[in-house]
Amino acid sequence: MPAASASAAAAPGVARIATTYREAVRAAIREALARDPRTFIMGEDVGRYGGCYAVTKGLLDEFGPERIRDTPLSESGFVGAGIGAALGGMRPIVEVMTVNFSMLCLDQILNTAATLRHMSGGQFSVPVVIRMATGAGRQLAAQHSHSLENWYAHIPGIRVLAPATLEDARGMLATALADPDPVVIFENVMLYNMAGEIAADAGAVDIDRASVRRAGRDLSLVTYGGSLWKTLAAADELAREGIEAEVIDLRTLRPLDDATIMASVRRTRRAVVIDEGWRTGSLAGEISARIVEQCFWSLDAPIGRVCTAEVPIPYPKHLEDAALPQVPAIVAAARAALGR
Amino acid sequence: MPAASASAAAAPGVARIATTYREAVRAAIREALARDPRTFIMGEDVGRYGGCYAVTKGLLDEFGPERIRDTPLSESGFVGAGIGAALGGMRPIVEVMTVNFSMLCLDQILNTAATLRHMSGGQFSVPVVIRMATGAGRQLAAQHSHSLENWYAHIPGIRVLAPATLEDARGMLATALADPDPVVIFENVMLYNMAGEIAADAGAVDIDRASVRRAGRDLSLVTYGGSLWKTLAAADELAREGIEAEVIDLRTLRPLDDATIMASVRRTRRAVVIDEGWRTGSLAGEISARIVEQCFWSLDAPIGRVCTAEVPIPYPKHLEDAALPQVPAIVAAARAALGR
Amino acid sequence: MSTAREAKPHLTRPHVLALLREMLRIRRFEERCAELYQQEKIRGFLHLYIGEEAVAVGVMQALLPEDAVVATYREHGQALARGVAMNPLMAEMYGKQEGCSRGRGGSMHVFDAATRFYGGNAIVGGGLPLAVGLALADRMQNRANVTACFFGEGAAAEGEFHESMNLAALWRLPVLFVCENNLYAMGTALAISESETDIRAKAQCYRVPSAVVDGMDVVAVEAAARAAVAAIRAGEGPQFLECRTYRFRAHSMFDAQLYRSKEEVERWKERCPIAQLSAWGRSVGLVHDADIAAMEAEIATEVQASVDFAEAGSWEPLSDLARDVTTPREAA
Amino acid sequence: MSTAREAKPHLTRPHVLALLREMLRIRRFEERCAELYQQEKIRGFLHLYIGEEAVAVGVMQALLPEDAVVATYREHGQALARGVAMNPLMAEMYGKQEGCSRGRGGSMHVFDAATRFYGGNAIVGGGLPLAVGLALADRMQNRANVTACFFGEGAAAEGEFHESMNLAALWRLPVLFVCENNLYAMGTALAISESETDIRAKAQCYRVPSAVVDGMDVVAVEAAARAAVAAIRAGEGPQFLECRTYRFRAHSMFDAQLYRSKEEVERWKERCPIAQLSAWGRSVGLVHDADIAAMEAEIATEVQASVDFAEAGSWEPLSDLARDVTTPREAA
Numbered sequence A, B: 001m002p003a004a005s006a007s008a009a010a011a012p013g014v015a016r017i018a019t020t021y022r023e024a025v026r027a028a029i030r031e032a033l034a035r036d037p038r039t040f041i042m043g044e045d046v047g048r049y050g051g052c053y054a055v056t057k058g059l060l061d062e063f064g065p066e067r068i069r070d071t072p073l074s075e076s077g078f079v080g081a082g083i084g085a086a087l088g089g090m091r092p093i094v095e096v097m098t099v100n101f102s103m104l105c106l107d108q109i110l111n112t113a114a115t116l117r118h119m120s121g122g123q124f125s126v127p128v129v130i131r132m133a134t135g136a137g138r139q140l141a142a143q144h145s146h147s148l149e150n151w152y153a154h155i156p157g158i159r160v161l162a163p164a165t166l167e168d169a170r171g172m173l174a175t176a177l178a179d180p181d182p183v184v185i186f187e188n189v190m191l192y193n194m195a196g197e198i199a200a201d202a203g204a205v206d207i208d209r210a211s212v213r214r215a216g217r218d219l220s221l222v223t224y225g226g227s228l229w230k231t232l233a234a235a236d237e238l239a240r241e242g243i244e245a246e247v248i249d250l251r252t253l254r255p256l257d258d259a260t261i262m263a264s265v266r267r268t269r270r271a272v273v274i275d276e277g278w279r280t281g282s283l284a285g286e287i288s289a290r291i292v293e294q295c296f297w298s299l300d301a302p303i304g305r306v307c308t309a310e311v312p313i314p315y316p317k318h319l320e321d322a323a324l325p326q327v328p329a330i331v332a333a334a335r336a337a338l339g340r
Numbered sequence C, D: 001m002s003t004a005r006e007a008k009p010h011l012t013r014p015h016v017l018a019l020l021r022e023m024l025r026i027r028r029f030e031e032r033c034a035e036l037y038q039q040e041k042i043r044g045f046l047h048l049y050i051g052e053e054a055v056a057v058g059v060m061q062a063l064l065p066e067d068a069v070v071a072t073y074r075e076h077g078q079a080l081a082r083g084v085a086m087n088p089l090m091a092e093m094y095g096k097q098e099g100c101s102r103g104r105g106g107s108m109h110v111f112d113a114a115t116r117f118y119g120g121n122a123i124v125g126g127g128l129p130l131a132v133g134l135a136l137a138d139r140m141q142n143r144a145n146v147t148a149c150f151f152g153e154g155a156a157a158e159g160e161f162h163e164s165m166n167l168a169a170l171w172r173l174p175v176l177f178v179c180e181n182n183l184y185a186m187g188t189a190l191a192i193s194e195s196e197t198d199i200r201a202k203a204q205c206y207r208v209p210s211a212v213v214d215g216m217d218v219v220a221v222e223a224a225a226r227a228a229v230a231a232i233r234a235g236e237g238p239q240f241l242e243c244r245t246y247r248f249r250a251h252s253m254f255d256a257q258l259y260r261s262k263e264e265v266e267r268w269k270e271r272c273p274i275a276q277l278s279a280w281g282r283s284v285g286l287v288h289d290a291d292i293a294a295m296e297a298e299i300a301t302e303v304q305a306s307v308d309f310a311e312a313g314s315w316e317p318l319s320d321l322a323r324d325v326t327t328p329r330e331a332a
């Protein structure tokens, strides 16, 4: 489990508390529910079970079954109902247990949530927040290990977030709920147990900017979500070889913050993108294409991609590990970008 | 409506017949049904109605309702049933009326069709062919104008085809049906009326290679599907300015034929990718990233992308046209790649 | 009709004339749309409601202004009957920015905040979850509103129908499900798409009370809708109304109608909801020839005015292409 | 039991012992799996069938070798009862390449071509359309096979349930739908997920004949399954069997079981299908203590052998990572 070492340095005088990614998300949900009577959460097993990943544990007792709403196994139905409730003046948080089940409600997200404002000529906005767990690494095999962030990042009309740090886990939800348009939040399953400290008064964070999690001059490593921590570990390893990598956490996958990426690449002149999606058609491809469009004349080397192998994720640990982006592959790609 | 000018030159002595893209697809379906008793077609309104785009018109009378099978409005149900029938020894052609409705069956395609062979350790293959109409241009507005080819091209375990010529409309189906794995075929709605001539004995074509539809030395224009004809028109216009563009029709979107693309770009040193998908997360991004990975040192300019504007497709013609890739934008991108 | 509360609408002369007028407005509006389609003023898909007017008009009588409506791509009738003004509706058909959806939606995506008209959905079944959500929002905010959700019998085969019916029933939400059973989904007859062709049996299996009504009889539809809406407002949860109707025209403008006979169509045309009400009205002396003539004249004027409005409307500038993809943020 | 053809299985001593043995094999296999999970030999999600053995064992009695089976992620019981060998099954749990799915699938994706066992599907409801298609293939190829499709009561809320039931009924396909109603979907009790908690009412609304059976009574399940399969083979189309059962263990290995009481679990444990059959068998003199002891010993040996087999198995080499994503093409 990664330690949350990239969290913002403690501001002097601000008390800090120990937390985990899971607790940070829960605190954000609890705060949202307490603040705004229009907010409620619905999804499979968010209530009595306490959430598949225990994120919503305890909330049913605190807020009751109207606002912590267990749904039947009906992804299209309850996600569509969340969209409708948003249209009707609520501020729903819909939990789709994992991205693996979200194809079942993708029509509602693409053809209703994302298009409704446009189709109605701007009459209606859809302020729904949809949370999903994402990612592989728990040996859950081919149907339960998807990283389909790029599918969602392809959709005009929605915003896509990937909190990778405790601060973002704690802070992105509030900002997402304040957004008048649909927001999809991807929580990487490998991060839920990540422990660390955050400011006791941590709250809403911006969702417009990518963040430089580590400064460096030699190359830019661009990533998001669960891969951030592997990338930071790779950067540490590279530092031991005297290579100073800059690590950019995209944070928001749609719309992408080109400015932060390009400013970095223009300085470092080399880039590697790390993405847990399958390589072909990955978000990494999009980032690479954008860098070429905007920084071609500054590039000293081809842009590398470290992605998931193009295979349904196998169950055995050694094969799953081999399929996913890992620190050695990131280090190797960085070296290659530097011609070493 | 484009004329099918990029069709292979007539071989001497082979009779040629007039046809349309629609008729070519129909001829391919009829031939498949006649040849293999395991083949049948199912989908919404393929029978009595004659197909939403009249592709299957007349087949019900010829083959009867068991093999030209009208389905209820149940995309997940009948696509899943097609997958099951393939497992059970049939060679089904499933028609999803348009890609716009395919989110409703995407779970079956991703989590069953594409993964079943892998999950079963190679015991079962899924020889299903799924056809879908795709693309905008008919003023069908936000929910009926999608080009989601890149979503499908992202999925390991399936093959994705985009016939753009009469020969490919006529020939790809047979090859797809011979493929032991799931194949998704995208037919661009703007091509159905395209008329031209093909060899009277036209039949199966390979589905492994991209095709150079126009040779040229100055830059490579890489495209597929409905955009091929706009790209060829742009190449003609460029030729009048003395710019000789090579036009590559990808034909198969998964797996991509890198060899043909890279051979061209290594010669021309410049590339523009034309893709009707929304820009962010498009297949064009993937192609661009691959070119950078494989040809960076041969490139004399950044790779251009001409894609659909990131907006749900608007109904009015002038706005729809403005949203989609058009000849002037392709010409402009080509000029830009040449520094003009 | 199955519910006990069924109350015959009060068939005063003004009410009968109002019902007749609403149906006629839809009919004449759409007839004109069909012409405009031939003239290529209207493009894309155009699905006419002609023949089914009694359903929308009858149901809307039961709704209050605060109620919500969710419809399909065949929604001009619902829009007009709900009170969406004809001028912006016609401008929408043209794609002009004076249209009710600023021209962005066209025929299939009519929206109108003023009348709580939530589309206009071209994904079969796609509106049902939305209606459930709107009703949930009303319930959670303690508003006594009803959401009326229209859909075709073809939609009943979709998984979303199943999920939405169950959710609405499970949570006892104020949804009026209105199934417009016109016997065909494009070219697919009910018996080709449903193992159980009695649509009401479906509603029952979610414990949603249901009624079946002659969808060619606007008075019957109104009565059934009023009963259902009364039950909903009384807190009895969702209600289901199957309206047996028929579309006189093709599914859309691209349909050779190979799947049904001319005779069948003609038989149903004899049950035209407008002709029926008009004939009955005359027979009981509530409607006179002069009423019809006056109505026709007024509607012709209204329709023509809407065409003039649409013609005079403007195209949204290209510079606005990316407008309304997301909601503009207030400058901070 | 609702069908007329219901035929009591012939309760000979060998048959009773066979039923007992099959249930016991599943029980002991899974108890060992739970231990192996604690030892981190088995990873990922592990869903135990303990308590529900009578359902799989009872249903499988009615099937022939040519029939097909589609199951869920909770499918060890179905796999063993269907005849998937224990050694490759255990090796699959380990992820070894000697596993029945070459180790690629693990606990949730057991496949076996030899017994026409088509998984092992971790998408709730995802197997139903597949079963419909397998049955369609059999029908189109004039094979008299049946496809048995297992799913939980939670799956009945999914749209795919609705679409699949309708398709199977509409086309009169030879599918035996087996609903394992264990009252909970993860932590969601039936009444929280269904407006109609009588699952049979759902089947009826597609005109699919249905029966409800005590899923803790293997003989009752066998009888009901035989009747249903006979009806299917007689060309009467799909049949639906609701088996009322209970899982004694947590949903998966990550479940604090906050949603049900210990007392409830204990009450159901008193109806353990193995204990019941064993007690009844003894009471009528068909089963003796020595039988049980011998059986336990044999099964212990078999389970241990499977563990040894799995332990001795090998990891697929990393160089094989991309294997079986697509089917290898014959070199031309």
Ligand SMILES: Cc1ncc(C[n+]2csc(CCOP(=O)(O)OP(=O)(O)O)c2C)c(N)n1
Binding pocket: B044, B073, B097, B101, B104, C074, C122, C123, C124, C125, C151, C152, C153, C154, C155, C156, C180, C182, C184, C185, C186, C251
């Ligand atoms: C999910 C989906 N599948 C297919 C279509 C294509 N389609 C449009 S209308 C239609 C028929 C719908 O029939 P029904 O629900 O009975 O409504 P009607 O048109 O008869 O009013 C079909 C198949 C679609 N729009 N959406």
Ligand SMILES: Cc1ncc(C[n+]2csc(CCOP(=O)(O)OP(=O)(O)O)c2C)c(N)n1
Binding pocket: A044, A073, A097, A101, A104, D074, D122, D123, D124, D125, D151, D152, D153, D154, D155, D156, D180, D182, D184, D185, D186, D251
């Ligand atoms: C489409 C989908 N949604 C959610 C899940 C997560 N999930 C796995 S099992 C399960 C409960 C299923 O309950 P039921 O169908 O009753 O089967 P049981 O586990 O009781 O045997 C859930 C919600 C899933 N695997 N697939």
Ligand SMILES: [Mg+2]
Binding pocket: C152, C153, C154, C180, C181, C182, C183, C184, C185, C186
């Ligand atoms: Mg209909």
Ligand SMILES: [Mg+2]
Binding pocket: D152, D153, D154, D180, D181, D182, D183, D184, D185, D186
């Ligand atoms: Mg259950």
